[in-house]
Amino acid sequence: MAKLELQDLTKAYSRDIVPVKRLNLTVEDNEFLTLVGPSGCGKSTILRMIAGLDQPTEGRVLIGDRDVSRLAPGDRNIAMVFQSYALYPHMTVGENIASGLKLRHLPAGDIQKRVQEASGVLGLDPLLDRKPAKLSGGQRQRVALARALVRNPDVFLLDEPLSNLDALLREQVRADLKQIFADQKSPIVYVTHDQTEAMTLSTKVAVLSNGYLQQLGHPHEIYKTPANRFVASFIGSPQMNLFPLSRTGNDVVLGNFRVPLPAGVHSSSVILGIRPEHLRLPRPGDALTVTGNVFLVENLGMHDLVSLKVQGDPSLSLRAILPADATWSRENLTLALPPETIHWFDGETEQRLSA
Amino acid sequence: MLPTLQNAYQYALDNSDRILTALQQHLLLVAVPLAIGLLVGLPLGLWSARSRVVSTVMLNSFNALRVIPSLAVLFLAVPVLGLSFSSAVLALTLLVMPPILISTDVAFRNISPAIREAATGMGMPPADILKTVEIPLALPVIVAGIKTATVEVIASATLAAFVGAGGLGAFIVLGFAAYDPAILLVGAVPVALLALLAELGLSAVQRAAQAPGVRSA
Structure with missing residues (x-):
């Protein structure tokens, strides 16, 4: 368990293209932070920098007071869920879930126990021997979640995990997500452009636009007292x-x-x-x-x-x-x-x- | 046609020891270029899948080499390496490289970057990603390339007879020279059977490597 801290985090691709500008954020244990904003606001770039898939131009990423900015993704103890799920197509559901644990050279018994726990929570028991191609979108999404959950990471990162699901399923999985992550102690960072997801799931919402943090606060606070015109227009449906x-x-x-x-x-x-x-x-x-x-x-x-x-x-x-x-x-x-x-x-x- | 086949059968019976030697030579002419091709082509293919520059340079140069007929390579090699097994191996190695190289390049390039990124994001080191994710996913396409290369080299190894490297091609050359289709068949039929066997065998390997349902995932 460890808090996540972003200090002056900046990403610049060139002098004019700066998707993330001097971002300061802290996500404590038990906190569910959602980064929300329109396309191109820098939210996915922030997540990728936390994961180590992108290097920050300036600033630091701290996990539990340890500066991980220059560490490889493998040394950060994070787990990530992707929009495309990115399951390994040649592995069964069980192997997919276990893939992150095998790396740590855990005893086979431990791996099996943790896979069973995660698959039980997500209702994947009957699917453990299937290949991802034989699963529906919602099932694939749950496998991707299970693969992240079993790792007991210091930080969970979720990149628009519901956007490939149809509306009905999205609502259902959203509710599942809320329950699953309520029991997790580690900080969670969730990226979405969907304000309903941001409002329903989070304990804290960061509204981003143009690479700047517009407002950070409890969903209720963001709705009730938007800090500026952008937040006022972005949060709330129909629009203010x-x-x-x-x-x-x-x-x-x-x-x-x-x-x-x-x-x-x-x-x-x-x-x-x-x-x-x-x-x-x-x-x-x-x-x-x-x-x-x-x-x-x-x-x-x-x-x-x-x-x-x-x-x-x-x-x-x-x-x-x-x-x-x-x-x-x-x-x-x-x-x-x-x-x-x-x-x-x-x-x-x-x-x-x-x- | 029938008498020719009977003659060929008779010839084969009479010369079974020579056929066996030729078959061994032929298999060696297939195995050595293929082994070199795999040893060099697989890593080069992986490298070229990782780098656009390497890919452009390598694939283009091997494709350029490919337009030179194997027979021409064979005769060009003779002044340097002499009338020998080495000349034949050189020519045949140049032949097997492009399919192995290209299929390896394509196989790795076709893996969704999202999958590689997911593995990285989940903390997998590059060596493990290669071993547990990329190679299994690339394997069916790579095997397809190896299959093409093998069938090609089995057929083309007959040319080795022109530089005195033996193999089943020796009977074909002899058959031509003697205007005796029976002798020609003694070389040609086993070559055709070998090629067919390789095609069937490697297709089975390819199917085994292709996990069910992987393609549509």
Whole structure:
């Protein structure tokens, strides 16, 4: 058991191509850190540097206070699960799982015991003698997980392990993953572009964009108080409504409607953010409402996602999650903006203004 | 045709000791170039699979050498090595190299980089990756190359008779010179049978090396 620490980790391919810029992170034992961000944000490069598949240009990787930056992958005691699973096609499921243990020259009895443990946890017992070609995608994924689990590594690394599974299976394996890794003591680093995976699995989420760490925190914190406009727009589905607005006195103008700025905001331009799920039908006493014309209703099953053009400025379109038991199309609709759910960001720096 | 076959059979019976010697020589003419080809070609093929530069240089030069007919190589070798077994071995070695080299190169190159990376990521040292992952995966393709080389060298070893290195080709040369198809057949039939046997045997090896279902994984 050992904590993982990244210090000033930088990867540069050339002067202009710098996928990872001065990253500082700590993942403690029992922590499940997810690196999430759009394609090209540097998340996979970070994972590869932790694994030793790529060398950092600058900075250090520490596992349990031991600097492993210059060590070969084999000397780092890590286990990795890949997007493509990368099972050895010529070996049976059992041999695949045991492959990492044979290297350590463990006694055959020990190897067998650990393989059985892992295959029991992952429900692979009936498949141990099969070749990977004879397995389904979900089964292959579980073999790849078992191959990592048996090693009892100091750090687990998972690179988009669910992205090759269909939606239904992905949900199921995600739940399995959460249970399996809840019992693991070692730090886990998980890479994904899927925010649902990030939110459901992690104890800590690192949102990355352009090689920079945008925010690091508990999934709840990232959702509730996004540190900047990027995090606000990236986390949450459907996406947060974000309107760059200019200030008029102590208010901002949203079409025909005035929204008062919170106290202590001095920026001349701001970005107003509100999540679709926080907009609701007005109740008596709601001071802040916006009316707009509904131009699109998307049925999400449990809810409707309603898009409306704000009165007074048709370029502003607002999306709201509303109950599916009413008809919303082609009508003027007034929605309440509960002030405590509004996020304010600076128009220039795009950083969060209110707590 | 039938009388020719009968004559050939009779000739073979009368000359069984000479045929046996020729067969031994022929097998030696197959085994030595093949052994050299494997000893040199397998490591070179692995090296060329690892490096684009080596691959370009090596594969192109051996392919260039391949267009020179074995017979021409044989006669070009004679002034240097004389009318000898060595000349024949040189020519035949040049013949077996390209299929072994190319198949080894292709075999290793075709292994998914993701698999190699997974092995590295799981802490396997390069020597173990080669031994437990890469070689087993490359083997079927390599065996296919060896099979091609073997069949080619069995057939082409008949040419060794032209430089006095013996082998079953000696009967073919003699048959031509004497205008006697019976003698010619005594050389040609065993060569054809040998080639067929090699093809069948190595195909079986290839199938054994190809673990079931591996290709589609």
